[in-house]
Amino acid sequence: MKKIILLLLSVGLSINGYSQNEDEKQLKKIYDQALTNGKAYDWLNYLSNQIGGRLSGSVQAQLAVDYTKLQLDSLGLDRVWLQPVKVPKWVRGTPEFAYFETSPGLSTNVPICALGGSVATPLGGLKAGVIEVQGIEDLEKLGRANVEGKIVFYNRPMDPTIISTFEAYTGCVDQRYSGAEEAAKYGAVGVIVRSMNLRLDDYPHTGSMGYGDTPVSKRIPAAAISTKGAELLSTTLKLNAGTQFYFKQNCKQFDDVESFNVIGEIKGSEFPNEIMVVGGHLDSWDLGDGSHDDGAGCVQSMDVLRLLKTTGYKPKRTIRAVLFMNEENGLRGGNKYAEVASNKNEKHVFALESDAGGFTPRGFSFNCSDENLKQVQSWKNLFEPYYIHLFEKGYSGADIRPLKNDEMVLAGLRPDSQRYFVHHHAENDTFEHVNRRELELGAASMASLVYLFDKYGIVK
Incomplete structure (x- = not known):
């Protein structure tokens, strides 16, 4: 019996049913890649300093749509597209x-x-x-x-x-x-x-x-x-x-105008009809440049796809990065994405949103069953080397909430929140207040969670 246990440990099998050694190596690849060759900070630099605040219906919002689509196109994904959505246009x-x-x-x-x-x-x-x-x-x-x-x-x-x-x-x-x-x-x-x-x-x-x-x-x-x-x-x-x-x-309210959700996709190799979403909202208020709210979440979500590709991981399920438009004053993008998914009978099994700033990640909160939370908590030791410790039930994100059904898992990245409301919706929500390493750690944490849910699936 002792020899059997040693053999199991040598090939990395744990009593929880996952390959501990293999997963440790994959998470380390993700974090190493994010911290040495991350792209999120550079993408955010352009969004913030070359485009600026991206209020729904503005010229800047459209420039952000064009820029992020161009960057997703450059990643060699299986598909990148724009999803039309009517949004309100309010001018200060x-x-x-x-x-x-x-x-x-x-x-x-x-x-x-x-x-x-x-x-x-x-x-x-x-x-x-x-x-x-x-x-x-x-x-x-x-x-x-x-x-x-x-x-x-x-x-x-x-x-x-x-x-x-x-x-x-x-x-x-x-x-x-x-x-x-x-x-x-x-x-x-x-x-x-x-x-x-x-x-x-x-x-x-x-x-x-x-x-x-x-x-x-x-x-x-x-x-x-x-x-x-x-x-x-x-x-x-x-x-x-x-x-x-x-x-x-x-200020003045105008008629609705057309805008877009920006979507990039890696097709699943085994279960292509099971869709996992990672995203943030591309629009922001107009006083600052929207670096923390929510440029950070968008570039982290984009980098999740890049990190999975550059580390050589081939997802079993289809993974989408969705940059939602109009979270701030209407939630039109999130509702439109859910509406189209429903009309197409798409099967979404997991969604993760980053909309709490680009600060040091502490963990995740989940809107899911007790069984799925238990599965997440069984992965806790994989995240401990990266100081990720929070795995609890709670709020996920406004844009992914319309996707919710009884089976899927919704999750929200939870960074340290003590400085967030100093910048939230204000003139000082600017690029200079984002720390590169903290932003990259958030992207790596998101990619790691997506990897684990893709590899092991959700508990039904």
């Missing part, structure tokens, strides 16, 4: 301007930016008294008499005691998305929202917002104020409740 216009006035002629400028999808202020701007609230629920307590004719200032911060910054973000983002819709019901004339940022600084953070069923004529302008600006305004209101706020923005 000239830079926003704001100040608050404590008495006639005594004013203080504060940094703001229009929220994505907002209407403009009147041509001369909007000036009114301010009512500060900690959330949408405060409006009902105050009633129409205290809100009508005023600008509602939503000032609930992200909770700094929550270690998961994405959880902290979820705890206050409702005031950004629905704040204007709800405030308009009480007669408010405008909305100012504290930026979703754990740091005190002068960068306002944009993001999507909606009006629900509010008629166009009843919609009120909405803007984000920087965290330092929010603190200053709040303190001033406590000292002088009669403070007036002025802001001017010139």
Whole structure:
């Protein structure tokens, strides 16, 4: 018996049913290739510094489509194509301007930016008294008499005691998305929202917002104020409740325009009809260049295909890199991809999204069965040399969520999140804040997970 065990170990077989030695060697090949010959950083450099912010429907978004397709074409994949999708076109216009006035002629400028999808202020701007609230629920307590004719200032911060910054973000983002819709019901004339940022600084953070069923004529302008600006305004209101706020923005919503998801594919050698997706969203907001959100996820996904090819691995299943358009203000790309997949009766078994920045990878979260999570956790020792330790159930990604069915596995790359919301949707989401090695480690971690799921399949 002892000889049999030694023989099994010598050929790399484990009691978990996978070839430990073979998998260790393949993961090392992937990580070595990513860290010595990675392409993600160079691709991101071009996306960020030569193209810039890629708001859906913009010229820059189309340039990004053209560039990433060209790069995927150069990798010698089995197929590369563009998938048409109609997307919204919202334009910010000239830079926003704001100040608050404590008495006639005594004013203080504060940094703001229009929220994505907002209407403009009147041509001369909007000036009114301010009512500060900690959330949408405060409006009902105050009633129409205290809100009508005023600008509602939503000032609930992200909770700094929550270690998961994405959880902290979820705890206050409702005031950004629905704040204007709800405030308009009480007669408010405008909305100012504290930026979703754990740091005190002068960068306002944009993001999507909606009006629900509010008629166009009843919609009120909405803007984000920087965290330092929010603190200053709040303190001033406590000292002088009669403070007036002025802001001017010139944004406009146009008709939908055509754009594209960019897709590259390696055909499976044994199960070509079983499809695995790895992706990120190609669009970004327009204030910075979208390096972390989500240029990083796109170039990492592209590099997953390259890493598998350059390490000599031949996938059993079809593996696609999908660069989704319009995650930020509509999710049209993710929905279109799922719609086309359904119409073609395609069988998707796995999808992985990177949309949490290009920071040091810590692991993955999974939307899957207990059996599939157990399988992933059996691979944990393969990732330990690379300091990847997080394998838990949780959120995967917005773009891949429409693909979900009862059998497939959805996964999300989970980098260290402590710096992410310093840059999220702000002017300082720029290439200089991306570390090359961290970005490459993320690409290698993604490629490793894709390799393992392709080799061993999902548990049914």
